[in-house]
Amino acid sequence: MFTNRKQAALLLAKALEAYRNKNVIVLGIPRGGVETAYYVARQLDAEFSFIIVRKLSYPGNPEYAFGAMAEDGTVYHNPKIDLSQEMIDAIEDQQLAEIERRKRILREVQVIPELNNRNIVIVDDGIATGATIFAAIRMCKKIGAAKIVVATPVCTVDTKNELLQEADDVVVLKLPEKFFAVAQYYDSFRDLNDQETLGFLKKWEKRTV
Numbered sequence: 311m312f313t314n315r316k317q318a319a320l321l322l323a324k325a326l327e328a329y330r331n332k333n334v335i336v337l338g339i340p341r342g343g344v345e346t347a348y349y350v351a352r353q354l355d356a357e358f359s360f361i362i363v364r365k366l367s368y369p370g371n372p373e374y375a376f377g378a379m380a381e382d383g384t385v386y387h388n389p390k391i392d393l394s395q396e397m398i399d400a401i402e403d404q405q406l407a408e409i410e411r412r413k414r415i416l417r418e419v420q421v422i423p424e425l426n427n428r429n430i431v432i433v434d435d436g437i438a439t440g441a442t443i444f445a446a447i448r449m450c451k452k453i454g455a456a457k458i459v460v461a462t463p464v465c466t467v468d469t470k471n472e473l474l475q476e477a478d479d480v481v482v483l484k485l486p487e488k489f490f491a492v493a494q495y496y497d498s499f500r501d502l503n504d505q506e507t508l509g510f511l512k513k514w515e516k517r518t519v
Contacts, residue, residue, distance in 0.1 A: 314498040315342060315435050318463035318483070319349035322433070325481050326461055329431060330354050335423060336431045337361050337450075339442055340412065341502040343434035348510045350433055350461065358514050359423045361432070361449060362412050363442040364405040369397070373438075373491070378445035379405050381413060381422075384452060386445040415504050419511040426454040432477075435499075436492025437462045440469040447476045464495045 312318035335357040338347025344360050351358035362381035368374045377387040379402060391398070432446050443460055450458050460473050461481040466489045473480045484495060493499040 312463055312496050314496060315345045316349050318435065318496070319346045319433075320353055321483055322346070322461055322463055322481070323350045323353035325483060326350065326354060326431065326459075329429065329459065330356070332429050333456075334429045334431055335359060335425065336433055337446070339363055339432070339434045339446060340416065341504075341507045342436075344507050344510050345502060346435045346463070347431075347433035348514060350431070351514075352517075356431070357423070359420060360416065360511070361422075361446050362409055362416065363445050363449075364409055365441055366398075366401050366405055368393070369401070375439050375441035378441040379409065380445045380449040381409050382449050382452070384445055384449040386441060386448055388439070388441065412504070416508065416511065419508060419515060425450060427456050429457040429459070430455045431459045431461050433461050435463065436495065437465040437469055437473075437482075438489065438492065440465075440473055443473060444476060447473075464489075464492060 336347045336351035338344035338360045340360055340362055348358060364379050365375040366377040366379060368376055376391045377385060379385050430450050432443060434443060437443055447458055458477045459479040460477045464484040465482045467485050470480050470482055470485060
């Protein structure tokens with residue numbers, strides 16, 4: 311059990327020590343992943359940024375993703391998807407609108423960094439199906455990343471194995487056999503809003519001025 315995202319991030323940074331001074335940029339997945347990535351990057355003296363990715367969820371079940379969409383339009387679909395193309399298109403349009411809304415807010419503080427030929431550590435506060443991470447990996451590959459590492463405090467065993475097929479390395483602190491929700495592995499866990507997410511980005515910008 312982790313106390314909060316900060317404590318989990320500091321432990322995760324220790325597990326990522328081999329990547330210190332390796333031309334690494336740490337990318338958080340908004341919103342909770344941004345807080346986690348902020349502390350990981352700070353601890354590793356690495357660069358810090360983010361990738362906006364949105365889950366594509368089954369109607370009526372927002373936690374159950376059939377895929378995800380990254381901010382550059384990269385889309386990942388679970389091979390076992392069971393929806394009509396019309397429904398998929400409608401959900402993608404909805405999430406694209408939300409991505410554009412978040413870009414207007416978050417990219418005002420920090421534009422997307424140069425990722426070509428970089429060693430990238432993609433960080434989230436926990437991974438269940440992994441849909442958002444798969445989309446982020448594909449976006450980073452498309453941009454030309456040199457190496458892609460996925461790092462998270464907690465993840466399902468099956469998802470880690472699947473991620474190892476896509477990423478160069480996957481670093482996880484806890485691999486529980488029974489996994490219901492990321493929140494169950496934190497004493498203190500709540501969703502961040504846009505302003506709180508912006509707060510971490512602004513703190514980083516002030517730190518690097």
